[in-house]
Amino acid sequence: MNLRQPLLLSAAIAGFLTLSAWSEEDHDHDHGGGKVELGVGHADVQVTYEDDKLGIHIHDQIEDVEIAPDDLIILLPEAAEAAVPANTDFAFLGSVGDPLWILPQNAIPNVLFLGIAADNLESGIFLDDTTRVELVSIEGPGHFFAYDTDAFGAPNVQINSADGITGDDRLTVAAGAHFHVDMTFNAEGDYKLTFVVKAALPDGAPVESEPITLNFEVGHHDDDGHDGHDHGELEAGHADIEVAYEEGELELHIHDEDTDMELEPGEVVLAVPEAAESAVPDGANFAFLGNVGDPLWILPQTAQSDVLFLGIAAGEVESGVFMNDTTYVELVSVDGPGNFFVYNTDSFGVPSVSIDSADGITSDDRLTVLAGSHGHVNWTFDAEGDYEVAFVVKGTLLDGTSIESEPTTFNFEVGHHDDDGHETFEQWTLDNFGANPGDEASVDGNPDLDDLNNVLEFAFGTDPNTPDSTELVVTGAQTLTTGTPVLSTLTVGDGVNFTVRFVRRMDAESAGLTYNIQFSRDMSEWETTDQAPIMVATQGDYEVVEVDFPFAMSNGRKPQFFRVLAELSN
Numbered sequence: 001m002n003l004r005q006p007l008l009l010s011a012a013i014a015g016f017l018t019l020s021a022w023s024e025e026d027h028d029h030d031h032g033g034g035k036v037e038l039g040v041g042h043a044d045v046q047v048t049y050e051d052d053k054l055g056i057h058i059h060d061q062i063e064d065v066e067i068a069p070d071d072l073i074i075l076l077p078e079a080a081e082a083a084v085p086a087n088t089d090f091a092f093l094g095s096v097g098d099p100l101w102i103l104p105q106n107a108i109p110n111v112l113f114l115g116i117a118a119d120n121l122e123s124g125i126f127l128d129d130t131t132r133v134e135l136v137s138i139e140g141p142g143h144f145f146a147y148d149t150d151a152f153g154a155p156n157v158q159i160n161s162a163d164g165i166t167g168d169d170r171l172t173v174a175a176g177a178h179f180h181v182d183m184t185f186n187a188e189g190d191y192k193l194t195f196v197v198k199a200a201l202p203d204g205a206p207v208e209s210e211p212i213t214l215n216f217e218v219g220h221h222d223d224d225g226h227d228g229h230d231h232g233e234l235e236a237g238h239a240d241i242e243v244a245y246e247e248g249e250l251e252l253h254i255h256d257e258d259t260d261m262e263l264e265p266g267e268v269v270l271a272v273p274e275a276a277e278s279a280v281p282d283g284a285n286f287a288f289l290g291n292v293g294d295p296l297w298i299l300p301q302t303a304q305s306d307v308l309f310l311g312i313a314a315g316e317v318e319s320g321v322f323m324n325d326t327t328y329v330e331l332v333s334v335d336g337p338g339n340f341f342v343y344n345t346d347s348f349g350v351p352s353v354s355i356d357s358a359d360g361i362t363s364d365d366r367l368t369v370l371a372g373s374h375g376h377v378n379w380t381f382d383a384e385g386d387y388e389v390a391f392v393v394k395g396t397l398l399d400g401t402s403i404e405s406e407p408t409t410f411n412f413e414v415g416h417h418d419d420d421g422h423e424t425f426e427q428w429t430l431d432n433f434g435a436n437p438g439d440e441a442s443v444d445g446n447p448d449l450d451d452l453n454n455v456l457e458f459a460f461g462t463d464p465n466t467p468d469s470t471e472l473v474v475t476g477a478q479t480l481t482t483g484t485p486v487l488s489t490l491t492v493g494d495g496v497n498f499t500v501r502f503v504r505r506m507d508a509e510s511a512g513l514t515y516n517i518q519f520s521r522d523m524s525e526w527e528t529t530d531q532a533p534i535m536v537a538t539q540g541d542y543e544v545v546e547v548d549f550p551f552a553m554s555n556g557r558k559p560q561f562f563r564v565l566a567e568l569s570n
Contacts, residue, residue, distance in 0.1 A: 038060065040112055042113040044114070044115040045115070046066075047131050049120075054208065056133070058072055058074075059119075069215075074215065075112065076102075076103060079108070080102055081406075084096050089155055092163075094186055095361070098332065099188075099333075101186075102183065102184045114183060115180045116178075116180070119178060126175065133171040133195050134196050134198055135159050138161045141189035141191075142186040149182070158181065162186075165536070187388070190217055191215070192215055195212050197212070236306055237256070239308060241312050242254065243316070245318075251408070265409060272414040278295075280296060288341070297380070301378050302376070310379055312375055314373050319371045321397065323395070323396040323398060326368060327369050328395070329366060333390040334388075336387030338382040338414075342380065343355075344377045390408065391408055425511065432465060443455050445464075447465060458568075460472075461542040469484060471486045472544065474501065474537050485500060486502075500564070501536065501545070503544055505542055506543055507541065514565075515533075515566055515567075518562065518564075533546060
């Protein structure tokens with residue numbers, strides 16, 4: 001049997017965890033400086049085989065130049081926006097009407113025509129003349145799909161990150177091939193898609209590239225080709241979600257009443273701070289919000305100090321334009337950790353529910369907004385975190401013509417956030433131990449008396465109040481039970497691969513966490529791997545990643561131990 005690494009004693013491969021606390025100034029990362037941007041024309045993702053190594057480059061067909069993936073940002077402009085059709089064959093993309101951004105298999109104006117090719121691969125190099133471009137991880141606000149449609153419009157799905165990433169999420173590319181697929185995203189923002197290229201030589205020996213990352217910017221961009229969202233925050237004062245009707249089109253924007261400025265929804269974050277926290281009251285009328293005592297965060301219908309007073313208005317819509325002077329602001333999607341409700345209470349405290357995402361989103365989840373009106377409702381969330389809430393506004397003109405806006409997404413940050421909108425260790429201790437916990441909330445505290453101190457509980461997603469220093473469990477590609485790092489085995493042909501799998505926070509950088517994976521022969525000298533961890537599963541704010549257990553360290557010695565250092569900056 002061909003083992004890619006040494007046989008390990010079972011007692012030696014359990015690994016162990018250590019904590020280091022350190023101070024270092026935050027580093028800024030350049031996400032786009034000096035990169036080439038492609039948003040139109042024709043280009044191909046080219047599979048290459050040079051110096052006995054598989055790889056990928058981008059071939060700009062218009063300029064006839066090759067571009068390294070690290071030097072490129074691929075743009076999906078507004079012209080690439082579409083929506084999930086009312087065809088069950090496409091249900092894998094989401095619910096009917098959900099927004100999509102597509103680099104399509106057929107060329108359309110003002111959108112990059114991005115193909116897949118292996119023009120430079122000669123026949124006979126690989127078994128069956130076949131290579132496979134396999135997705136190994138995705139970093140971004142949504143999911144990625146690659147599919148094509150046949151002569152009768154039926155989709156052939158090749159990559160679908162929404163149902164977990166496995167070895168089946170791949171594009172098969174034959175030597176000399178050139179084709180196009182629908183490269184599709186379901187949320188605006190910046191993405192990093194990491195692929196490996198795999199093949200087998202004629203003798204059956206496997207060949208695999210290093211991980212290769214392609215950068216995509218999806219949705220609205222400014223003149224520099226970058227996301228135009230400046231993510232300024234509205235934290236208090238008075239603002240309205242405003243219905244407008246201009247040049248025959250309905251739209252939504254935000255009107256800051258304090259500055260008398262109109263803001264694009266994508267340019268602002270609506271903060272729902274700690275001062276907005278409440279709880280589900282006793283009484284059957286409010287059971288739709290959850291169980292009595294469950295936490296809520298509310299931008300309320302009545303003004304409250306230190307909380308944004310968010311209204312709904314149609315001050316720019318004239319009477320006599322729409323049937324019954326009525327427009328409807330309809331919920332189309334909620335992307336966040338919890339549910340979203342909109343309701344108001346009458347003179348006697350009885351709630352009237354307009355929107356309730358907890359029981360599914362339908363056309364009944366809507367606010368009725370009259371021309372020239374201005375009102376306030378309770379904008380309510382049942383979990384902390386970041387939300388993207390998308391609406392359309394609809395109306396019927398006096399001649400019976402129905403019109404509808406494009407989906408408009410509003411960004412909410414609910415609960416306590418640091419400056420980057422992510423949970424800090426301090427907030428984590430507050431959430432778990434209360435306001436005056438004493439020493440049990442310290443970095444080295446271990447109130448549940450398991451094998452993990454508080455920083456390790458924070459880093460690996462375990463409960464500091466419950467003894468749970470059990471090993472990480474991964475089921476399939478998405479379901480996981482958080483826990484301590486584990487050694488995983490995978491049979492490949494007649495060999496065995498060993499990998500180290502561990503849990504890490506998706507917001508690690510903002511939370512001040514770093515993870516270092518180290519290997520040792522004798523637990524006296526440790527060597528930090530330079531491998532980039534590959535994501536294999538997700539759960540909430542955490543992901544499971546893995547690195548290969550090396551056959552040998554730089555000194556030539558075979559490692560027998562591993563550890564994961566979770567380091568928290570001060």
